Amino acid sequence: MQVTITVNGESWDLDVAPADVLLDVLREQIGVKSPKIGCERGDCGSCTVLLDRRTVRSCLVLAVEVEGHEVTTVEGIGADRLSDLQELFITLNSFQCGFCAPGIVLSATELLDENPNPDRHDVQEALSGNLCRCTGYEPIIDAVLAVGQRSGEVTP
Amino acid sequence: MVIPHDFEYVRPNTLEEATRALADCSGSAQVLAGGTDLVAWLRDDAVHPDLVVDIKAIDGLRDLAVADRTMTVGSLVTFTDLMESSVVAEHAPLLSEAAETVASPGIRNRATVVGNICSAVPSCDAGPVLLAYDAHVHLVGPEGFRSVPIEAWFVGLRQTARREDEIVTHLTMELPTHGGCYVKLMRYGGEDLAQAAVAIVVDDAHDYRIAFGAVAPTPVRAHAVEDAIRGRAPTEDVIAEAVAMVRSEISPINDLRATAEYRAHMCEVMLARGLVAADQRRNGDGPEYRTRLI
Amino acid sequence: MTTTHPFEAEAERNGELNAVGTSAVRIDGIDKISGAAQFVDDLDFGPGLLHGAVVESPHAYARIVSIDTSKAEDAPGVVKVVTGQDFPYNFGMYMGDRYIFAQGHVRFVGEQVAGVIARTHRQAVQAAKLVEVEYEVLEALLDPKEAVADGAPLIHPDLGEYSHVPWFFPKAGTNIAHWRKIRKGDTERAFAEADYVLADTYRVPRYAHCAIEPHVTVGKLDHAGRLTVWTASQSPHTQRHLFAEALAPLGFSHKDVRVITPYVGGGFGGKAGVTMEVIGAAMATAVKGHPVKLRFTREQEFYNTYQRQGVVAELKVGVMNDGTITAVEHTLYWDAGAYVEYGANVVNAAGLSATGPYRVPNIRNDSLCVYTNLPPGGPYRGFGYSEFHFGLESHLDRVAAAIGMDPVDFRRKNAIVEGDELSYGAHMNPSGLLPAIDETASAIDWGVEEQSDDPNTVIGKGIALFWKAPAMPPNASSASFLKFNEDGSVNVSVSGMELGQGYLTVMAQIAAEVLGLPVEKVRVETPDTDRNPYEWQTVASHVTWSSGLAVERAAVEAREKIFDVIHQVYGYEDDTLYLADEQVKCTTDPDFAKPLRDFVIDGIQTEDGTWRGGPIVASGKFMPEFTNANSDPETGQGGHPNVHYTVGACGMVIEIDTHTGRIFVRKAALAVDAGKAINPDLVRGQITGGLVQGLATVLYEDMRFDEDGRLLNPNFTDYKIPTAFDIPDEMIPIIIEVPQPDGPFGARGVGEHTMIGAAPAIANAVFDALGVRITSMPITQEKVAQAVSASPT
């Protein structure tokens, strides 16, 4: 089937089978590799992308469903310059192997879009579907809270 | 794993087209809304439909509103919609309390309430809440519209009253002024399927509606408990009476996630704590909605 | 090569350390946060890429009667189907008991029986279902105690034939693949003379690593006969070696095998050695010219890579009334699974150290590696120590209580210190165990009773000590290359793996320190065995120490070459020269400053117009030269198998909801003796990560098998790993620094240690809160609720 999908601002006309999932199409047909294959059944969050600005598990979305919609990945978020969140992830040692990081950045981005000054519970809730086996989460939560505090300082 | 089987995909724009597609399909067909269950099952090769009918382009399935104390929840309303709706928070707070326990944001942004009760696994979080809200499920099929009371909806393990050529359009519930709670047993703080759950609604006359999840092949209403304590505030004695009846209302099993004994024990604990919290909330105090009681 | 130990030499020459000991930001940071970092599955291989799928055994133990691949071969897109007949070879890390594809028998559910290679992944998966295998089902052994019983069926009748390292002692004709014994002093007499003796049994189930990146391998045998394998691995050189050995009959020499390992999405031991990679490598040899990708599903990840072995631990401890431990007998029956080529060394390591970090005069350890028909056991963060510390540290709390001693005082009294004799006769290295105990105890306000306002909530505190030595062959080694670039920046090549621990950054810091460079001027990348020098493996928490020494030595060699050029041209003596701020400086001539960028490639022009110097390149290697594994098989005495121990302590404050049994961790403190924290932030990262991983093993994780040996929870739906909600309210990382004399700048490894203490500390806190002792892991909310309702109080 022919579908048109916008990925990180670029429009793609693709030929996909109904059984092709968005995650595989992004990685194999478009070459966007930051959404990772972790479990392929919705449990780990490493395939997280923004679909019309809301996080989804791209392993549980058929590519044909995305016709006419807009997909954003980490490549699209930090394209010109890293976001504050990404900067803080580096300085606060918020990832180790980094496999979870693209998905976590997107989940945190969605949170901060909706709620620029979240509390610890909000952050935990927003990240609860993104598994990280390395960090123990604490430095991730710190980074997201720190972005919130910064934004609080700029716009009191 | 890739989805091993091919299938046809259609995305009709009207209910009529959708039901016709279902009726015309010579093999098996599946309705797709959020897809968080369906795509996982496709990958597991647990279902192999010939046709998938995506209903997301159909207008009018996203209602989420209250009129005359009756709340309507369209079949494309997601769990995130429930959590973000002030109407839900005001009139049907158990829906958002339950929604927050469903998986995680990336799932809730896609998964629909109606899809949850169509999948009808014993642990579905919407089940007990809709039972406690006495919801009605509205469907359309080749023979037109019909509605099914929620208690008649769940007919068995993963089985519902929906016929294969029908599509659920929306849910309705008539809501009294009430307090309530949805309490869910999970193995840890993170997302989990319910090992046991209870939904409680109490109105100003201390009329209770109580339903359990994940402790029987379907979510179940606990009518006997409701009858026994009707009209009485949840004092210690009343709670003890209710708790004593729990085990005859449920039929929990031993499985990987929990033993039958622990499920039963936790139903007692959750009912005891839930009755208190529900009544306090009715009164306008008690723990805020969405705070965990266990 | 320098003989002065640079740890002092650096400090002396440069005054303060500039790069080492700072929390330099990770050099892989931008790669990973921008989405640029490539993991194996992210590499592109063009249209010729084929895809593999594996046909697996549904039985725990069976004889393969026949395999019919004809239907699969005819399926659309299928290029090749291979079985054990195509690769009748065995291999293994420490013992050659493993096969590329099953040979005649299958020994666990999920074992690879055949492989299908097709044009698309979907075609491979579909065709794999068409391979028909007929089995004769045999009686399976799922429990190690049953497997060691007299008359138990044999899982490996050929055990006596397998090659193995000299420090293993297989018992042919039994299911005991290795039996590590330690005999020291006279335990019988000590127990008879002890004031108090306690014996009990502790049980620890199997666990899964759950790195979020699954195992992926792409193999390619090109038309020139060169085999390249891209793997998600902790062990590129070891993999190259095992591929070359396992496939040697096909005519490969080591130089023709190349392993390329980009970033790895978490390892925890699960990507050490060789598991599915050999399947991918072998499949590639069957379709010359085509790259073949094999990516394990999450399910396969659970049941056909390594698992952490389960153990039944029988423990007996004798003490005097003053708290002195006089004897320990520790018998460990390891459920090692169907193949123990790697797991047997876990058993060995645990057997050597099963007394924990204590001074014990009389010891009898028996650590038995027992074959079972469950998936192969293997290395997992903690390498046997996580497992036995649960019982040991639980037990010591009970012993202390029985003689009326405070558990912290009791541990302090018996804590091993520098020079104490170890179970195998060698002596303990310098360690910060005592400060670790004290700082941990004070972080959790040990001794201060806390009470909850909620009548349904009880509070408990628990403490546990831990130790661990790198478990490796006595001659495991590391090497490094270093080269300067025109602008005075440096490339360092090593073959340790960046698993997330920050290895690349730490190597850069060490090189930067020696060379007087900012860390940003040093590039260290993931390896390619063609280009990068040897590293044994990134396991055992040894690379900071071992690879760090190799890098330090390469940097020292480069520095010597730099000084040599300066000496030739300007005449300054080497011992007056030093490197700082990217320049060569001289202690006797404050005006002298020669920027490195001016000469590290092109050399320095002398007065007569000729040039001296040239590109500065260097190499370094490290192999411990004081270790040996030649101990007496019956007593374990005489060898020096371990290079050193890293020690520490872990403390927990928990609340328990007595109705639900749910444990809430309010505070978790962990002190570990890093010797010298090359990068304190990265050490803290290991502590928070290890604590949470350890907590998960004690609170809810475990692998569950049915009576047919089938894993019931091979997914994150039912094998729960921590989410952002499942962390302590507060984590207190404590870094102790008692230098390791032979470590780079005094450093020793900490990666695994941070996971060990959590489980027993929780068990002890549960006891403190409820007065109930739970002796099996995990201590789930359900178990706690049960214990509460059963307890008299």
Ligand code: FES
């Ligand atoms: S890969 Fe999609 S949630 Fe794990």
Ligand code: FES
């Ligand atoms: S950093 Fe490794 S999984 Fe999160």
